[in-house]
Amino acid sequence: MALLETRGLTAHYGDFQALFGVDITLEAGETIAIIGSNGAGKTTLMRAIAGLLRSAPGMVHFDGQEIGARSAADIMGLGIAMVPEGRRLFPSLSVEENLMIGAYGRKVPGPWHLDSVYDLFPILKERRHSPGTALSGGQQQMVAVGRALMSNPKVLLCDELSLGLAPVVIRDIYAAMPRILEGGASVVIVEQDIGQALKVASRVYCVMEGRVTLTGRPADLSRDAIHNAYFGAAA
Amino acid sequence: MIWVDTLVQGILLGGLYALFAAGLSLVFGIMRLVNLAHGDLIILGAYLILVIVSVLGLNPFLAALVALPLMFCFGWVLQRVVLNRVLGEDILPPLLVTFGLSVVIQNALQEGFTSDSQRLRPGPVESASLDLGIVTVGVMPLLTFASAILVIVGLNQLFYRTALGRAFRATSDDPVTAQLMGIRPDNLFAVATGIAMVVVTIAAMYLGVRANFDPTIGPARLIYAFEAVIIGGLGSLWGTLAGGVIIGVAQTMGAAINPEWQILAGHVAFLVVLLIRPRGLFPRAQD
Numbered sequence: 001m002a003l004l005e006t007r008g009l010t011a012h013y014g015d016f017q018a019l020f021g022v023d024i025t026l027e028a029g030e031t032i033a034i035i036g037s038n039g040a041g042k043t044t045l046m047r048a049i050a051g052l053l054r055s056a057p058g059m060v061h062f063d064g065q066e067i068g069a070r071s072a073a074d075i076m077g078l079g080i081a082m083v084p085e086g087r088r089l090f091p092s093l094s095v096e097e098n099l100m101i102g103a104y105g106r107k108v109p110g111p112w113h114l115d116s117v118y119d120l121f122p123i124l125k126e127r128r129h130s131p132g133t134a135l136s137g138g139q140q141q142m143v144a145v146g147r148a149l150m151s152n153p154k155v156l157l158c159d160e161l162s163l164g165l166a167p168v169v170i171r172d173i174y175a176a177m178p179r180i181l182e183g184g185a186s187v188v189i190v191e192q193d194i195g196q197a198l199k200v201a202s203r204v205y206c207v208m209e210g211r212v213t214l215t216g217r218p219a220d221l222s223r224d225a226i227h228n229a230y231f232g233a234a235a
Numbered sequence: 236m237i238w239v240d241t242l243v244q245g246i247l248l249g250g251l252y253a254l255f256a257a258g259l260s261l262v263f264g265i266m267r268l269v270n271l272a273h274g275d276l277i278i279l280g281a282y283l284i285l286v287i288v289s290v291l292g293l294n295p296f297l298a299a300l301v302a303l304p305l306m307f308c309f310g311w312v313l314q315r316v317v318l319n320r321v322l323g324e325d326i327l328p329p330l331l332v333t334f335g336l337s338v339v340i341q342n343a344l345q346e347g348f349t350s351d352s353q354r355l356r357p358g359p360v361e362s363a364s365l366d367l368g369i370v371t372v373g374v375m376p377l378l379t380f381a382s383a384i385l386v387i388v389g390l391n392q393l394f395y396r397t398a399l400g401r402a403f404r405a406t407s408d409d410p411v412t413a414q415l416m417g418i419r420p421d422n423l424f425a426v427a428t429g430i431a432m433v434v435v436t437i438a439a440m441y442l443g444v445r446a447n448f449d450p451t452i453g454p455a456r457l458i459y460a461f462e463a464v465i466i467g468g469l470g471s472l473w474g475t476l477a478g479g480v481i482i483g484v485a486q487t488m489g490a491a492i493n494p495e496w497q498i499l500a501g502h503v504a505f506l507v508v509l510l511i512r513p514r515g516l517f518p519r520a521q522d
Contacts (some may be wrong), residue, residue, distance in 0.1 A: 050415060072414035082472050088412040092404040104416045151417065158398070 003028045003066065003156050003186055004049070007060045009068075011041075011048045019210045023026035024188075025164075026155065031177070031187040033201035035194050037230060042190040043085050046159045049188075050082045051075040063154065077106065081153035083085040085160045085190075087144040096128040098143050102150030109212040110152025110155055111183040117146035120176050139167030145173065149180065156180065158189045162196055174200060194226065240370045241491045242484060247372060249463075249483030251381030251445065253476040254438035255456050256463035257386055258431035264470040265407045265427045266321040266322060268329050272336040274457030276432065279340050280306055280439030281448050285353055295355040299440040303433050310432030314425040337453065342449035355443035383479070386434055387472045393430075394472075403427060407490070462505040468515030477516055481508065 002025040011019040018041050026032050034042050047053040051072035060068040067075050076082075081102070089098050100116055118125035121142040125181060129136055130195065132143055148156055162170040170193065177200050180187065193198035197204060198218040203212055206229035208212035214229030245467065261274045270276075280302060287298035317336070321328035379386040392402035404424055406413040410420045442448060442456070459482060465479050467474025482501040490498020 052411060071419070073417050073419045076269065076415060076417040084412060084415060090405040090408040090412070092408050093401060097401050097404075100398070101405050101416050101418075104398060104402055104418055106417055127332060147416075 002026060002061075003030075004114045004188070005061045005062060006049065007059055007061070009045070011044050011053050011055055013044075013053075016162045017210065019048065022207070022210070022212055024205050024212070024215075026186055026188055028154075028186055029181065029182075030203070031065035031181065031189065031201050033197035033204045033209055034188065035192070035197050035204060035226075035230065036207035038058055040207045042207055043159055044210070045207065046082065046085075046157050046188070046190055047121075049075075050080065050157060052215060053203045062165055068075065076151065079108070079151075079154040080157065081151050081155070082157040083141075083148045083159060083161065085163065087137075089139045089140055089147075091131060091133045093132055094129050094144055095124055095132050095135065097148055098132040099124070099146050102147035103152075106151055108152040111150040112120045112152050116183075117149055120149075120179060121146060134167075137170065138165050141165060141169075141173055142176075145176065145180075149183070149185070152183075152184055156185045158187060160190055160192065162191060170196060194230070208232060237491070241487045243370045243372060244376070245484030245487035246480050247376035247380045247483070248487060249476070249478070249480030250383035251374070251438070251441055252459045252482050253383040253462040253479030254379070254386060254434065254507045256467075256475045256479055257383070257390065257472060258434040258438070259457075259460045260464045260467070260470070260472060260475045261390060261434065262428060262431045263464065265403050266424050267326070267407075268318060268322060271324070271330060271333040271457065272340060272453075273333075273435070273460055274455065275337045275340040275344075275453030276435050276454050277345065277439045277442060278448055278450060279505060280432070281355070281443040282344055282348055282353070282437045282450075283286040284355060284436070285348075285441060288355065295357045295440055295444060298355075299436055302436050302439075304345040306432040306436040307429040310428040310430075310435075311425045313432075314428035315421065318428065319421050319424060322485070337457075339520075341453060342451050346459070348450065350451065352447035352449045352451050353443070354447050355440065357394055357444050361444065375441070375444055379445070381436055382441065383476060386437060387476050390430075390472050399426070461500070465515055466505060466508045468518035471515070474515060474517035478508075483504075 004026040006024050007021055007023040010017065022045060026213060034045060036042050044053065048055045051070055057069045057216055058066060062065065062078060062080060087090060099114060123139055124142055141149060151165040161173055165233055189197060201218060204221065205212050208224060208229060214225060259270060262268050262270055283302045283305065284295055286300045287293060287301050288295055317332065318329065321332045360374055364371050365374060394403060402418050404422050405416065406418055406420050410521060413420060462482055463478035464475050466478030481504055484496045485504030486501040490497035
């Protein structure tokens, strides 16, 4: 049984339907990538899995439980953590406090704690007393990833890790992925940067206009197929 | 010499105003909720202490200790059952609901206790004083001021040294992302209002010991509390103490010149600060 699975997931913002029957699966120990252009529904998919956007019962399953209708706080408590789009660090909290709040109210045994996060991103230890939002974009992204890891999640949802960051910084952040997987988390990444996504993911889902248009292993997908799925066949 | 005495009495009175204001500041800081019933909740607290004093025959200090957990629970339930339902982007619903709550509390107290003035009597300590050489200060005003400092130190420790405090600040910054940390804002807001009611109870005890109270005086306490919070700068607890002291000093100074000017001088001081520093003396950087 898959660790995380959506079955015919639909999502709405008011009257606007953003997802139309999306099926994805994530096996334990795996990294999958959701790619697609701006507005394709990638972030909506993440928000629906995380519970920020409630879906109907039966549409999202995690670790043998149905979680579609649960609150975000409940879902996070079950072992999912999310690195939200745009980092969204808490401005009133220092770097260290931002990390610590990732484990708020939970003591989940696992490899991730302050020391191991500082070991993963040493720069954060130097800046630990700075306000989180005083850091550079890349460092803020490291805090956001570290904050999510602090709860020792079984599934880590990463929404647009590369957004607004320089290539060298993106490379540094993705360099942490193998250690995150070794730590026992399975990862869902949402990316507009297709090259980066294909490098780290074992399977890729391409989303367009709220529907999965292509899925497969990176090695099996041709450039043209991805291009068509990403922009539409007519593009 | 009389001016030194007036200044010291004003500072000590400021402690009481800071106690009025700290709960208001706390709730506003965390959930951007302007509680128009805050003054009436203080008066409700005073009546609760009065009831405990008369039923259990306790000293007001001990009665306040009994009232603390009761008021915490009351605040928790009030937030869960009523106030959480009206929090949102629009600030008008909470204003209307807390205004209604203010009317309800005033009328319920009048119904239950009539509009006769009441007083809490702590015994000999009420009239005890300390001779500090230059000035003589009452023990009760001194205790009030010390309590205000303790409350503010305590709240600051809670905010900046505990996981709960981090959760308060994070939720105040961004309630949606806070949920991704496993925080339940509804619960957290209920705890915050519970803590605010604990502070309200402490304020209520000193209010009831210092002067007569009746069911109608809540709104005026709300005004003092508001002024202290705004003078200090929204979200700063030490600023709130400074705001309370400024109003207290202005009132005693005004009264020393002409007793009729006491209340007016406090409001004038508030307006002057607002003119010079519209965001208060110690505003939070991001507000």
